[in-house]
Amino acid sequence: MERELYTEDHELYRETVREFLAREVQPHQDRWDSEKRIDRSIFARAAKQGIYALQIGEEHGGAGELDYRYRMIVCEEIARINALSFGLTLALQDDLVLHYLLDLTTDEQKQRWLPQFASGELIGALAMTEPGTGSDLQGIKTTARRDGDEWILNGQKTFISSGIMADLVIVAARTNADAGSRGFSLFAVERDMPGFIRGRQLEKVGLPGQDTAELFFEDVRVPAANLLGTEGHGIQHLMSHLPRERLGVSAMAIATSRAIFEMTRSYCKERRAFGKPIGDFQHVRFELAEMSTEIDIAEAYVDKSVHAYNAGTLTPIDAARGKWYVSELQKRVIDRCVQLHGGYGYMLEYPVAKAYVDTRIQTIYGGTTEIMKEIIGRELMR
Incomplete structure (x- = not known):
């Protein structure tokens, strides 16, 4: 049965993706798996070639392309060469982190983060899971307490994809113990914030090139300007x-x-x-x-x-x-x-x-x- 998902423009894009993967990914993917890390420089080259972050608007250095079929083509071509560690890292950026940054950020936050994301200089991660909390998001124990123009963040996260590599980690934390599902908020924690500690890179069954880590937050002072979305709406933001x-x-x-x-x-x-x-x-x-x-x-x-x-x-x-x-x-x-x-x-x-x-x-x-x-x-x- 003939598949009718794509147009000629999509197939032209496929040629670009296939050529990029053959040149920049395929020769290195076995080494990345054996070294258990992906060369960071590949993401800047991938972004420049339009392999991800297409949805970022032109005003922030992207293409402003919203059609998910282009993302599908990237998935298909990565699967064709079996570069699944690289594919998961791109998926984390394109299907998770980017959409929090597009949907929940203020104009000032967009200006701070989106141009670097569009150029591949900024790698993101999403930190929800904790040692005792997986699918039950309301069991999150990481806390954030307001202190003037800052929030003081304390807690631990685990199984965080790209936790070692990430420059910006979106962290879910409890901000009001008495508010039930309205007691959680999201914060953007940046690489060099004091008290933000990366634990060990976890040994996984598969996807060895894609780093997965434990993260610790010990009295991390997060500026109020790094709150993502609306205070108290963290669970709703995650679900949406x-x-x-x-x-x-x-x-x-x-x-x-x-x-x-x-x-x-x-x-x-x-x-x-x-x-x-x-x-x-x-x-x-x-x-x-x-x-x-x-x-x-x-x-x-x-x-x-x-x-x-x-x-x-x-x-x-x-x-x-x-x-x-x-x-x-x-x-x-x-x-x-x-x-x-x-x-x-x-x-x-x-x-x-x-x-x-x-x-x-x-x-x-x-x-x-x-x-x-x-x-x-x-x-x-x-």
């Missing part, structure tokens, strides 16, 4: 930005599923057993037929979600549906692709093996599958 984050997970999940499936299909044509290609065995053909069908159907839902996002009509419920289903599909498809590769599928020199370990987090971050189902179920029972 989840559809974009979850669409981003769906986009990368379907792109990776498609890319690894196509690699596996080619492998099944070339790998021989009992005197013929393994793709000539009916069971293998059935496996490929099932995966191809599932990917096509899920891709249609993602494409529909992209159109809805562009139109401003993508709901949190529909984003949650895509997030859980497509990420679970990714996990299932890549597991089956490993099986079809046999022993080679367990060797990290093969893209399918790297994708297997990198994929496991997809059903956890951005809201677990269980939380997504709970959100959808509650809506159905309202």
